[in-house]
Amino acid sequence: xxxxxxxxxxxxxxxxxxxxxxxxxxxxxxxxxxxxxxxxxxxxxxxxxxxxxxxxxxxxxxxxxxxxxxxxxxxxxxxxxxxxxxxxxxxxxxxxxxxxxxxxxxxxxxxxxxxxxxxxxxxxxxxxxxxxxxxxxxxxxxxxxxxxxxxxxxxxxxxxxxxxxxxxxxxxxxxxxxxxxxxxxxxxxxxxxxxxxxxxxxxxxxxxxxxxxxxxxxxxxxxxxxxxxxxxxxxxxxxxxxxxxxxxxxxxxxxxxxxxxxxxxxxxxxxxxxxxxxxxxxxxxxxxxxxxxxxxxxxxxxxxxxxxxxxxxxxxxxxxxxxxxxxxxxxxxxxxxxxxxxxxxxxxxxxxxxxxxxxxxxxxxxxxxxxxxxxxxxxxxxxxxxxxxxxxxxxxxxxxxxxxxxxxxxxxxxxxxxxxxxxxxxxxxxxxxxxxxxxxxxxxxxxxxxxxxxxxxxxxxxxxxxxxxxxxxxxxxxxxxxxxxxxxxxxxxxxxxxxxxxxxxxxxxxxxxxxxxxxxxxxxxxxxxxxxxxxxxxxxxxxxxxxxx
Amino acid sequence: xxxxxxxxxxxxxxxxxxxxxxxxxxxxxxxxxxxxxxxxxxxxxxxxxxxxxxxxxxxxxxxxxxxxxxxxxxxxxxxxxxxxxxxxxxxxxxxxxxxxxxxxxxxxxxxxxxxxxxxxxxxxxxxxxxxxxxxxxxxxxxxxxxxxxxxxxxxxxxxxxxxxxxxxxxxxxxxxxxxxxxxxxxxxxxxxxxxxxxxxxxxxxxxxxxxxxxxxxxxxxxxxxxxxxxxxxxxxxxxxxxxxxxxxxxxxxxxxxxxxxxxxxxxxxxxxxxxxxxxxxxxxxxxxxxxxxxxxxxxxxxxxxxxxxxxxxxxxxxxxxxxxxxxxxxxxxxxxxxxxxxxxxxxxxxxxxxxxxxxxx
Numbered sequence: 001x002x003x004x005x006x007x008x009x010x011x012x013x014x015x016x017x018x019x020x021x022x023x024x025x026x027x028x029x030x031x032x033x034x035x036x037x038x039x040x041x042x043x044x045x046x047x048x049x050x051x052x053x054x055x056x057x058x059x060x061x062x063x064x065x066x067x068x069x070x071x072x073x074x075x076x077x078x079x080x081x082x083x084x085x086x087x088x089x090x091x092x093x094x095x096x097x098x099x100x101x102x103x104x105x106x107x108x109x110x111x112x113x114x115x116x117x118x119x120x121x122x123x124x125x126x127x128x129x130x131x132x133x134x135x136x137x138x139x140x141x142x143x144x145x146x147x148x149x150x151x152x153x154x155x156x157x158x159x160x161x162x163x164x165x166x167x168x169x170x171x172x173x174x175x176x177x178x179x180x181x182x183x184x185x186x187x188x189x190x191x192x193x194x195x196x197x198x199x200x201x202x203x204x205x206x207x208x209x210x211x212x213x214x215x216x217x218x219x220x221x222x223x224x225x226x227x228x229x230x231x232x233x234x235x236x237x238x239x240x241x242x243x244x245x246x247x248x249x250x251x252x253x254x255x256x257x258x259x260x261x262x263x264x265x266x267x268x269x270x271x272x273x274x275x276x277x278x279x280x281x282x283x284x285x286x287x288x289x290x291x292x293x294x295x296x297x298x299x300x301x302x303x304x305x306x307x308x309x310x311x312x313x314x315x316x317x318x319x320x321x322x323x324x325x326x327x328x329x330x331x332x333x334x335x336x337x338x339x340x341x342x343x344x345x346x347x348x349x350x351x352x353x354x355x356x357x358x359x360x361x362x363x364x365x366x367x368x369x370x371x372x373x374x375x376x377x378x379x380x381x382x383x384x385x386x387x388x389x390x391x392x393x394x395x396x397x398x399x400x401x402x403x404x405x406x407x408x409x410x411x412x413x414x415x416x417x418x419x420x421x422x423x424x425x426x427x428x429x430x431x432x433x434x435x436x437x438x439x440x441x442x443x444x445x446x447x448x449x450x451x452x453x454x455x456x457x458x459x460x461x462x463x464x465x466x467x468x469x470x471x472x473x474x475x476x477x478x479x480x481x482x483x484x485x486x487x488x489x490x491x492x493x494x495x496x497x498x499x500x501x502x503x504x505x506x507x508x509x510x511x512x513x514x515x516x517x518x519x520x521x522x523x524x525x526x527x528x529x530x531x532x533x534x535x536x537x538x539x540x541x542x543x544x545x546x547x548x549x
Numbered sequence: 550x551x552x553x554x555x556x557x558x559x560x561x562x563x564x565x566x567x568x569x570x571x572x573x574x575x576x577x578x579x580x581x582x583x584x585x586x587x588x589x590x591x592x593x594x595x596x597x598x599x600x601x602x603x604x605x606x607x608x609x610x611x612x613x614x615x616x617x618x619x620x621x622x623x624x625x626x627x628x629x630x631x632x633x634x635x636x637x638x639x640x641x642x643x644x645x646x647x648x649x650x651x652x653x654x655x656x657x658x659x660x661x662x663x664x665x666x667x668x669x670x671x672x673x674x675x676x677x678x679x680x681x682x683x684x685x686x687x688x689x690x691x692x693x694x695x696x697x698x699x700x701x702x703x704x705x706x707x708x709x710x711x712x713x714x715x716x717x718x719x720x721x722x723x724x725x726x727x728x729x730x731x732x733x734x735x736x737x738x739x740x741x742x743x744x745x746x747x748x749x750x751x752x753x754x755x756x757x758x759x760x761x762x763x764x765x766x767x768x769x770x771x772x773x774x775x776x777x778x779x780x781x782x783x784x785x786x787x788x789x790x791x792x793x794x795x796x797x798x799x800x801x802x803x804x805x806x807x808x809x810x811x812x813x814x815x816x817x818x819x820x821x822x823x824x825x826x827x828x829x830x831x832x833x834x835x836x837x838x839x840x841x842x843x844x845x846x847x848x849x850x851x852x853x854x855x856x857x858x859x860x861x862x863x864x865x866x867x868x869x870x871x872x873x874x875x876x877x878x879x880x881x882x883x884x885x886x887x888x889x890x891x892x893x894x895x896x897x898x899x900x901x902x903x904x905x906x907x908x909x910x
Binding site for chain 2: 010011012013014015016116119122123124126156157158159160162
């Protein structure tokens with residue numbers, strides 16, 4: 001655990017002081033102390049107190065925090081705030097960690113942080129009941145779990161002295177999650193100290209019976225005698241090894257606490273889109289494909305290769321739609337909304353124009369509205385392709401649609417017409433920032449289909465996101481992914497409910513849709529169902545079959 | 550009780566911890582938006598800061614203060630008895646330097662009205678003087694409005710001659726130090742104090758009085774009252790702390806003050822024992838007259854919930870009790886008017902008018 005455990009004391013002479021601190025060192029960390037300690041289980045570290053002190057001096061002057069009263073931390077150590085001359089080192093072979101306990105930490109940055117934490121723990125923060133754990137801190141100075149407590153001392157003012165053990169850590173979440181572990185264990189350490197001190201205290205009172213409470217009466221003066229400003233913890237607990245024990249306790253706490261929680265990156269399940277991507281790869285690798293794929297590949301193989309290779313070479317003099325927002329600007333809200341509505345409910349989108357690059361780019365921009373599984377694209381064809389083959393169709397200009405298509409198919413036609421006489425007047429004033437080269441293009445939309453009055457919820461959300469200027473393009477993209485995933489989940493539920501669940505009454509389906517907030521959007525759901533991955537379909541259907549049998 | 554019992558509040562928050570500025574608690578009789586003046590108790594460790602605070606505001610017996618532990622954080626104590634006596638006492642531990650950048654010294658000293666620096670007169674006070682100088686210098690830089698009060702404390706252990714000598718010496722050295730630092734315009738007030746007698750209450754009274762903007766009006770009212778009623782000396786007391794927030798312009802005799810304090814104790818004790826109500830021993834009917842065998846009469850009347858008027862007068866002048874009662878009535882009315890003015894903040898002129906009108910007897 002990357003934490004520093006400190007034992008702090010409110011010294012009668014010096015105020016809040018760090019008495020003892022234990023910190024872990026890993027090999028890659030600044031060595032200094034650890035150079036020759038490989039493999040040693042326990043060994044007093046080399047640097048003497050003087051070097052520690054010189055370091056802290058440089059901290060204070062360097063950081064500009066040196067002040068007349070607090071800085072006495074360096075040169076002026078009284079019995080009360082003194083712990084060990086050198087320190088202790090424990091080496092954990094398994095974890096490759098050395099645990100070093102010293103009076104003060106060597107690292108100036110660590111020192112200033114724990115000094116701050118020490119002052120706050122003893123002199124600022126108030127623990128309800130005065131004894132016990134509290135948490136405070138910030139990202140700048142680190143987060144602190146502080147356990148304040150008293151140790152009895154018959155010679156102290158108020159007959160007790162104030163101490164605290166603080167655990168300083170930069171990782172707030174980790175520290176708070178370790179609370180249930182740290183607090184009982186710190187409590188054990190504290191109770192242990194208090195018990196020892198209690199015995200010493202009892203002895204002292206018993207030995208001197210009255211001696212400790214003698215007040216001399218001198219004129220009007222009452223003065224308490226026998227008051228010692230500072231006594232060391234060793235004296236208070238009558239345990240020469242108290243700091244060794246503290247070292248052991250702190251090392252154990254640091255190590256066990258580190259073992260308690262391990263962090264791992266949690267990734268969400270793959271989105272439907274990525275599954276589709278994976279399936280595509282698998283299919284080609286294994287050498288067989290689904291039926292519609294075969295159609296796709298064979299009929300338009302050469303074409304697609306052509307178009308895509310051509311698209312790579314972008315002609316900057318010709319207009320190009322960069323993304324959905326761009327398209328939105330060019331078409332204006334009204335036409336854009338209608339077009340998108342057609343897209344999301346699965347009507348065939350036919351974009352007809354003489355500029356291939358523009359047609360392709362429009363189709364590419366629109367693809368983002370649909371889950372990948374729903375997109376079947378024919379980028380630029382010289383003859384009409386049936387809607388079951390592709391829902392995005394790019395056509396060369398002047399291609400005639402077959403009569404049966406005109407009569408019965410659901411499609412929307414977007415014609416991109418080049419007209420020199422236009423100079424941008426076809427755009428709304430809104431779209432003043434449309435590039436110049438679009439000014440000579442007109443976009444005509446026609447469709448034999450009448451759309452439902454109410455646009456799908458998901459579309460409205462998407463349009464709102466497009467209109468929201470606070471969202472950057474990349475955020476917008478993420479937003480679309482989320483929206484699509486949200487609705488794909490609903491599609492999955494409906495799929496499972498209708499296809500795999502056997503006969504469902506219409507009423508039940510209605511109710512389900514209402515619960516999901518997808519009432520009246522059957523058209524969209526039905527279309528998006530075609531975009532479900534084969535993996536998922538197979539899984540659902542097979543599990544259904546299993547359940548039946 | 551008028552003070553918040555043993556209120557332990559977090560002291561200064563070190564800078565940058567995201568705590569906002571101190572919020573002033575809303576309390577009874579709070580005049581809108583007015584910041585409560587703050588009194589800081591500072592001094593070296595073991596100089597007696599916490600003891601002073603405990604004895605004056607918490608009725609701790611002086612002997613018990615021997616068992617106080619050292620203060621390790623700022624202890625804030627709200628004293629909000631009335632609209633006149635409203636302040637916060639911050640007991641600052643002597644171990645910690647609050648000018649350290651770790652602490653938000655602007656916050657601590659910025660809203661501070663008076664700074665009481667306690668010097669242990671029984672100890673070697675050279676260190677204390679160094680700290681005093683440092684404190685005055687820094688605090689004055691942050692807030693030039695602070696009034697510095699030096700309590701030369703624990704003088705009960707000194708002989709009378711020694712007391713005067715100590716005060717003179719400390720005064721001399723402290724002022725010399727300030728002069729050397731070019732701060733001769735900073736005014737230090739010195740008080741000899743001890744928690745074993747009433748000197749600490751008296752000294753505290755003087756500190757508090759400086760924080761009461763209406764003090765001249767109150768003094769004036771008292772002057773009018775005593776001159777018209779044949780009273781020798783009159784104190785306006787804050788009953789709970791026994792601090793007098795105003796007195797007439799005749800010099801204060803320590804014994805008179807002690808006598809009045811004792812009288813308040815007697816009255817409170819009697820009414821606590823025999824009073825009909827459990828909650829407040831002191832109410833608007835409270836009045837007491839004590840005749841002493843020295844031909845003097847002590848006269849106590851309640852002014853409002855927290856304030857009492859205590860007068861000392863000769864027995865000969867007490868034959869016209871009706872007049873005194875009537876004058877007191879007028880006095881109380883005008884005090885209440887001063888209150889209202891402060892609450893409404895309508896200006897000082899009304900106060901003056903009120904004063905004149907009530908004393909045409």
